[in-house]
Amino acid sequence: xxxxxxxxxxxxxxxxxxxxxxxxxxxxxxxxxxxxxxxxxxxxxxxxxxxxxxxxxxxxxxxxxxxxxxxxxxxxxxxxxxxxxxxxxxxxxxxxxxxxxxxxxxxxxxxxxxxxxxxxxxxxxxxxxxxxxxxxxxxxxxxxxxxxxxxxxxxxxxxxxxxxxxxxxxxxxxxxxxxxxxxxxxxxxxxxxxxxxxxxxxxxxxxxxxxxxxxxxxxxxxxxxxxxxxxxxxxxxxxxxxxxxxxxxxxxxxxxxxxxxxxxxxxxxxxxxxxxxxxxxxxxxxxxxxxxxxxxxxxxxxxxxxxxxxxxxxxxxxxxxxxxxxxxxxxxxxxxxxxxxxxxxxxxxxxxxxxxxxxxxxxxxxxxxxxxxxxxxxxxxxxxxxxxxxxxxxxxxxxxxxxxx
Numbered sequence: 001x002x003x004x005x006x007x008x009x010x011x012x013x014x015x016x017x018x019x020x021x022x023x024x025x026x027x028x029x030x031x032x033x034x035x036x037x038x039x040x041x042x043x044x045x046x047x048x049x050x051x052x053x054x055x056x057x058x059x060x061x062x063x064x065x066x067x068x069x070x071x072x073x074x075x076x077x078x079x080x081x082x083x084x085x086x087x088x089x090x091x092x093x094x095x096x097x098x099x100x101x102x103x104x105x106x107x108x109x110x111x112x113x114x115x116x117x118x119x120x121x122x123x124x125x126x127x128x129x130x131x132x133x134x135x136x137x138x139x140x141x142x143x144x145x146x147x148x149x150x151x152x153x154x155x156x157x158x159x160x161x162x163x164x165x166x167x168x169x170x171x172x173x174x175x176x177x178x179x180x181x182x183x184x185x186x187x188x189x190x191x192x193x194x195x196x197x198x199x200x201x202x203x204x205x206x207x208x209x210x211x212x213x214x215x216x217x218x219x220x221x222x223x224x225x226x227x228x229x230x231x232x233x234x235x236x237x238x239x240x241x242x243x244x245x246x247x248x249x250x251x252x253x254x255x256x257x258x259x260x261x262x263x264x265x266x267x268x269x270x271x272x273x274x275x276x277x278x279x280x281x282x283x284x285x286x287x288x289x290x291x292x293x294x295x296x297x298x299x300x301x302x303x304x305x306x307x308x309x310x311x312x313x314x315x316x317x318x319x320x321x322x323x324x325x326x327x328x329x330x331x332x333x334x335x336x337x338x339x340x341x342x343x344x345x346x347x348x349x350x351x352x353x354x355x356x357x358x359x360x361x362x363x364x365x366x367x368x369x370x371x372x373x374x375x376x377x378x379x380x381x382x383x384x385x386x387x388x389x390x391x392x393x394x395x396x397x398x399x400x401x402x403x404x405x
Contacts, residue, residue: 022051023297025110025268025331030339031064040070046335052272056254058261058292061279065271069341075117075270076336076347079109079329080354082133085142088362089132089149093306097366098149101176102163103129107301110328111234112137114273115202119281124170124192126185127204129305130234131166131174138171142361152368159371160379179205179212182231186218189229200228200284202277208239210253219257222291228284229291230277231257234267236300241313254295267296268328271335299326 027049035042043066053060086104093102105112112133115125125134132145140156148155148166156166164176172188175181185203192199209215210233222229233253237244244251254262265276276294283292299322303310310319336342377390377399390399 021054021264021297022049022266023268023326025326025328026334028271034069034339034341041068043068048272052266054264056262061275065275072336072341075113076332077350077354078113080351082136083109084354084358088358100162102306104302105130105133108298110270110273111267111296111298114270115277118274118277123199124188124201126172126181128175128181129164134171135166139168142358143364146361147365147368150365151370152365153371154368179209179215182215183218186222186227186229189227193227198285200230200281202230202232204232204234207235207244219260223260226290230280230284231293233295234298235295236298240304254293257293260291260293262293264295267298268326270328270332
């Protein structure tokens, strides 16, 4: 078995004549001039690179995209905010203030922020390990996320969940079992269809989870029942320490839904991400065509988790090349400056605001108390369904609802 683990498989080459999706962050071009003056909500047109998408059994999204100055500036600030939050988590972990598992999404901000701007507040999102940005964007706070990572009472799960177990009413986590969130996401969209809601569920997973049997079972059920499920593969090209072409015989993840159509997306350009999500939501909700697969081709700068240096299975030069040439935040910054939406100095002010918000959140989270001991007896059952008596670690250790106050 050890010899099998060391076996180096030949790198799979793309098929001749098949174009690959671009992963450059700044190839979108201005098509119509932004409105002059103080108007920030008037739409204007931009055009995505022709290789922003690939499709399977469906048409590709349109390359012409409608955006506004207000939207792009909001996206920029949010991308800076969630990246600085993840950087703060990195520092707190290295200071041994955060314990246990911690998976950061630095480099993948165009996926989370682009997704949020392409859906509605009542759509549902469920994901795996890299959940911190989604928790903030779906109604949480930076303070709530960091306090949860620190195990503090003011955390979004009251300090009892940790990194992978953070939720909001429209964000179903953060899940720690590889691939297990995908069938749950299909179940959420089943409920949406049953209740005749006009919303979709975006069930996210990584390329490392793409070979899980339960993922394919969820595909099959969603297609059988024509559910409004958008299955989203965040392909950051490495599942833990294994590259995609060593773990998957078919790395075109958007084609792996069999009868479910799919779209591959440049996940480093936030405008491409936005357009793909708009397309997917229209497909599942407005047109009621059933499930769809989205594959975002993206990249994580750090390791799989904080315990992984991220350089034993890829070179430092590769990471640095991605940071310097394909960074999603720098790509959006270039758009904003070149299209005359804001100056470099104005964007630096947004950077400072994001940094100040995260710095204040770190201090607030650090000053919060840990959960009370009595909290061990709460949130075991859905509120209102608790039994009158709960047993602890030993038969004699019993709590009743009256003692819980």
